[in-house]
Amino acid sequence: MAKADLSAIQREAVQCIDQPVLIFAGAGSGKTKVLTHKIAYLRNEVGIPDDNILAVTFTNKAAREMSQRVVKLIDATASDSRYKAGPIWSPMLHSNGAVQVGTFHSICARILRKEIHHLGYKNDFVIYDADDQLRLLKMVLEQNEYDLDLHPPQHYRSVISRAKNGMKGPVDLATKAKGEEADIFTKYQEALKNSHAVDFDDLLLLPLDLFNNHPKILNRYRKTFQYILVDEYQDTNRAQFEFVKLLAQKHRHICVVGDDDQSIYSWRGADITNILNFEKEFPDAEVFKLEQNYRSTAIILDAAHAVVERNQNRADKKLWTERKGGEAIQIYALENEREEAEQIFNLIQEEVLSNKRRFGDIVILYRTNAQSRAIEDILRRRTIAYKIIGGIKFYERKEVKDAMAYLRLLVNPSDPVSLERIINFPPRAIGETSMNRLRTFAHERKIDLFKSLGSGLEAGIQVKQAGAMKDFKAMIKRYQGLALNKDRGSPAGPVDEYSGMESSSSSHNFGVDEVVTAFLEEAGLIAHFRNQETTEAHDRLENIKELINSIEEFHIENPGSTIRDFLEDVALLSDVDRWADDTNAVTLMTLHSAKGLEFPVVFLTGLEEGLFPLIRMNDDENDEEEERRLFYVGLTRTQDKAYITYAKQRRKWGSNTLETVMSRFIRELPDNLVEWKPLTSKEASKNGSRISSGDSRVYPKVGHPAPVVQGILDDFVIGAWVEHKLFGKGRIMGREGVADSLKLTVEFEGNKTKKLVAKYANLHRL
């Protein structure tokens, strides 16, 4: 029985279900285990139906993992076959009869998809990301004749977002002589609503409006979500707290798990008092503390504790482990960020060659995304397979966003941000002058921009331009029919339209990818890039193709899904969510992204005052305690061995090199747990690539071109067999480019040959 491997305290926490439960769960103390076992327990032992359970995680990846683990558990523990689990999680919004697992944002999006019409939005609303928000704000400011230089959109975005995070409306701003901010906030919010768009903060706030104004709906969801579990509770904000409170107030079957030492999102509005005051809100709460760590060595835990202990604002506690001792934390001081990267490379080599690690066992963590570049450079040059999480994101690239704007317009033509983005891209002779006239026209008549596209002449626009507008509108309408009707024509709900019915394949003369390709082709976007000879244009075209591939893939994975579902998926999935951790490659990510993950070998880089802890010059509220918690989170990702590096000089923005000072966090580490490694990589390479001072073995010189050492290259060598989710099994026939731009030519079964960008293709080595 799977329950046997729970500790006594874990079991108690699992079985306590009739009252509010607060679980303080330190790093690596098995909190996910408790949550998954609790779900299995509720289901199999207590007999709670699946859809009455709601589990909230911090990332979608965590949601996916959790549901996979629950399925395993359930199947293992269920003696009775009627308790066997089906697929209990799906990224799709309309999966009923299953445990709902997801992030606050995705769960709220699911609710809004069904209910938002009660608030006067179309259920086809779009989700605006930061860039879209900025564009909308800019439009609002211009429309209301604010001078953009005096009123930078950036500023108002952060003001509005901060207000929303604290659940404040325009009214709350107006009171403190911030009339303009309140005015802009109000107008921005109106514009969002008219555009049938919601921003990320609205995703959390609108369900609250819904619940507060429609008690019947609230009651319905209260009945549905009988048992609520929340992971990473220390990083919830006001709105999320209210959401949980509203739903759980009545039945009080609420279980939250968190660790105040790991609260690292206060800048996003996360409110640590949510966890510290849980007992105030739910006085009958039972509190459990999980203090045994199953992940790290004692050395790692002691070091992490020694640092975080200095925080004033924390509940006193200490993790313990049965893994006594361990390897000392190695600290390296390097000359500059290049040497730092070089040293990291040397150490990776050593770990892989002499300590038998896999590349996939290793993670490199840094405070800011910009730091990844130097490290990336070296790893690429040395042909070490690596994966970067975050940074320049695929779906944020201009050409990809452009293509998506076209798709968004199909779903929701009222979206002015998307319309403005592409009305003249690729150029179709509709310039600023014409658009200004159209905007004025639409504004006066109070119709949306898209509708007014047909009335160009009336708006006083030149014949040629007015014609171009009309054509554009007609094209969108045409593809609306093609792309959306086809999807709508399939049965509602998670019914498999590809379930082998012969008729369906014959009625589907083309796949989604072909419709989308045709659309983007006719829109001129594809031709625009194809007609340019530059490599840049070529890359952009590849990215658009990759986007189309992923649409097709999504559609096959989620039968019956619409383009709308795809767009939502893209809007809500984080980079960590997309991270395929089964490829054998070194992982690079920010400390924030690493939350919840663990690795045998961890590199903490850039330990310099001002960088980590990060200090922002023009911001007085530098939260040292939060930075320290971040260090704690980073170090406690380690299972076996941690390396800490810093550079004595670091370059900022290309040119000026700054002298740095070693981070206070290094000084805070107890001497007996660390080992200083003064040897720089320069000296090391002088010795003909010996790897470290304490190691007299001589390794083959690794330079350029790299000697072929088995396993040193990534998984995708020529001749290797791989599997693609969509195309099936195939063999790698060619490679070009390296790292992020590595492209593979793969011959799939059935003689289909495809060229794929390795980074996004999600290939699995067979």
Add this chain to the structure above:
DNA sequence: TGAGAGTTTTTTTTT
């Protein structure tokens, strides 16, 4: 109107 040259800004972390 659109392409290309020249100029400015960016870097905190993310759902």
Add this chain to the structure above:
DNA sequence: AAAACTCTCA
């Protein structure tokens, strides 16, 4: 150093 933004000229 790179991307985003502005300006200029055809």
